[in-house]
Amino acid sequence: MSTLKLTIDGREVEVAPGTTILDAARDELGIEIPHYCYHRDIGTDGNCRVCLVEVNGNTNKLAISCQLPCGNGMNVETNSDAVVKARKGVMEFLLINHPLDCTICDQAGECPLQEYSYDYGSGDSRFDEAKRHKVKKTPFSDDIMYDGERCILCQRCTRFFDVLRGSRPIGVENMGGQTTITLGPNGPIDDAYSMNIVDICPVGALTSRDFRFKQRVWFMDFTETVCPGCARGCNMTAGAYQGKLLRFVPERNADVNKSWMCDEGRQSVKDYNFQDRPDRIHGCKVRGQSVMLSGVAEGLDELLGDGSGVAVLASTRETCEDLFALATFCEAKGVTQLWHGASTWQGDDFLRCDDATPNTAGATQLGYAPVPAEAPKLRGLIVAGDVEVPAALLAELDWLVVQSVIESSLTVDAATVVLPCRTPLEKRGTYVNVDGISQQVRPALDPGDKIPESWALWGELLIKLEDWPDVASVRADMQAWLASRGAAVGSAS
Ligand code: SF4
Ligand code: SF4
Numbered sequence: 001m002s003t004l005k006l007t008i009d010g011r012e013v014e015v016a017p018g019t020t021i022l023d024a025a026r027d028e029l030g031i032e033i034p035h036y037c038y039h040r041d042i043g044t045d046g047n048c049r050v051c052l053v054e055v056n057g058n059t060n061k062l063a064i065s066c067q068l069p070c071g072n073g074m075n076v077e078t079n080s081d082a083v084v085k086a087r088k089g090v091m092e093f094l095l096i097n098h099p100l101d102c103t104i105c106d107q108a109g110e111c112p113l114q115e116y117s118y119d120y121g122s123g124d125s126r127f128d129e130a131k132r133h134k135v136k137k138t139p140f141s142d143d144i145m146y147d148g149e150r151c152i153l154c155q156r157c158t159r160f161f162d163v164l165r166g167s168r169p170i171g172v173e174n175m176g177g178q179t180t181i182t183l184g185p186n187g188p189i190d191d192a193y194s195m196n197i198v199d200i201c202p203v204g205a206l207t208s209r210d211f212r213f214k215q216r217v218w219f220m221d222f223t224e225t226v227c228p229g230c231a232r233g234c235n236m237t238a239g240a241y242q243g244k245l246l247r248f249v250p251e252r253n254a255d256v257n258k259s260w261m262c263d264e265g266r267q268s269v270k271d272y273n274f275q276d277r278p279d280r281i282h283g284c285k286v287r288g289q290s291v292m293l294s295g296v297a298e299g300l301d302e303l304l305g306d307g308s309g310v311a312v313l314a315s316t317r318e319t320c321e322d323l324f325a326l327a328t329f330c331e332a333k334g335v336t337q338l339w340h341g342a343s344t345w346q347g348d349d350f351l352r353c354d355d356a357t358p359n360t361a362g363a364t365q366l367g368y369a370p371v372p373a374e375a376p377k378l379r380g381l382i383v384a385g386d387v388e389v390p391a392a393l394l395a396e397l398d399w400l401v402v403q404s405v406i407e408s409s410l411t412v413d414a415a416t417v418v419l420p421c422r423t424p425l426e427k428r429g430t431y432v433n434v435d436g437i438s439q440q441v442r443p444a445l446d447p448g449d450k451i452p453e454s455w456a457l458w459g460e461l462l463i464k465l466e467d468w469p470d471v472a473s474v475r476a477d478m479q480a481w482l483a484s485r486g487a488a489v490g491s492a493s
């Protein structure tokens with residue numbers, strides 16, 4: 001395919017035909033041209049005019065860079081005097097009726113309107129008349145609140161549904177200064193991905209009813225990790241305040257989830273705050289007695305014997321490094337039956353997978369198989385991580401080892417040995433998603449040393465911690481082990 005050559009801010013770039021100036025500037029040169037209505041995963045509407053650029057010295061007719069395709073030999077200026085003057089004009093109009101809400105607005109601190117106002121705003125207003133008022137609180141659903149005064153009518157929200165979801169639960173109503181976004185005739189938005197419009201709204205007009213007024217973003221800690229809700233492994237940022245998770249928002253990954261995540265995955269943030277729960281397992285127990293992890297090893301060896309008649313049932317919420325360490329432990333102890341547990345929900349054709357766990361592909365690559373339909377009679381069972389245990393496996397066991405995040409009837413009534421476990425939001429390691437893409441999981445919370453990473457727990461029971469001082473060393477051993485079998489954990493992302 002032939003390419004086009006053009007100059008943007010004095011630097012030459014070469015792009016494929018059809019590339020817009022805004023995309024070329026950002027992707028080839030790292031120049032971020034201001035934009036509101038354009039979103040890279042929805043497209044553009046051309047309504048906000050803040051992305052104006054000067055083309056071939058024509059200062060009388062500036063062009064919107066989100067729609068204008070690059071042309072051979074073009075000379076583009078993204079920050080000339082004419083562009084800056086026009087952009088200031090656009091900002092002045094946008095701010096005429098915008099309320100002075102920044103001090104109480106949830107978007108403050110991550111608001112493009114605020115950012116561009118600092119860059120292009122005048123600092124004071126020439127507008128002496130009273131600002132126009134609109135409805136400040138319109139529930140669009142149980143999850144989303146709309147503020148008509150803050151809305152800049154970019155229509156990203158309506159186009160999200162129109163372009164990507166094939167529906168129109170919200171639309172534009174009225175004309176001129178009274179224009180607003182409104183619910184359609186079918187009532188509240190009912191869509192499994194609806195809360196993405198909160199993220200893409202470039203101002204604080206759409207807010208999450210769960211997160212609004214909870215915390216200022218500049219006081220929070222953010223961690224880029226992977227949603228553990230299903231096998232898609234949507235990239236996300238987990239936001240926490242003082243050790244408590246408050247918010248999940250999607251992080252763009254063109255190969256996995258683009259800019260989106262499902263509402264259920266996003267709202268699962270509440271499911272990972274275990275720090276104050278009285279049923280959190282903080283240490284090891286053998287036959288009901290608390291012991292140090294080092295004290296578990298001897299008793300466990302006795303139970304395992306030569307490993308015959310023993311199986312492992314591992315959660316596919318455990319990372320590849322966790323599962324590799326467990327498999328190494330099993331190999332050393334003669335345990336050959338490695339199974340992973342299934343957990344399913346209703347998938348769809350947008351992102352959600354039927355497999356409601358994030359690492360079945362990784363477990364499979366590491367030699368774990370589904371529980372056989374007719375499980376053999378077992379002497380002992382090791383349940384690693386939170387996984388549903390088929391009742392048939394529990395019948396006639398001599399002993400049971402359970403590694404779990406919280407207490408359950410299994411840990412209280414049935415387990416011979418209980419081991420602690422971290423949640424996916426407390427782990428560092430690798431998940432392999434449904435498409436075989438390997439992704440890094442990072443801890444957003446630290447549960448403390450009493451709850452070690454699973455790879456460290458199995459490593460200590462193997463007396464192998466000298467070889468595995470950190471997760472990278474486990475990963476290196478895992479990659480070597482896989483390479484010796486002609487495989488690798490996923491492809492990098
Ligand atoms: S609610 Fe937000 S995304 Fe929707 S039109 Fe208004 S500013 Fe744009
Ligand atoms: S689609 Fe799956 S991985 Fe993505 S946000 Fe939803 S539950 Fe999480």
Ligand code: FES
Pocket residue numbers: 034035036037038044045046047048049050051052064065066067
């Ligand atoms: S981003 Fe180009 S017109 Fe809105």
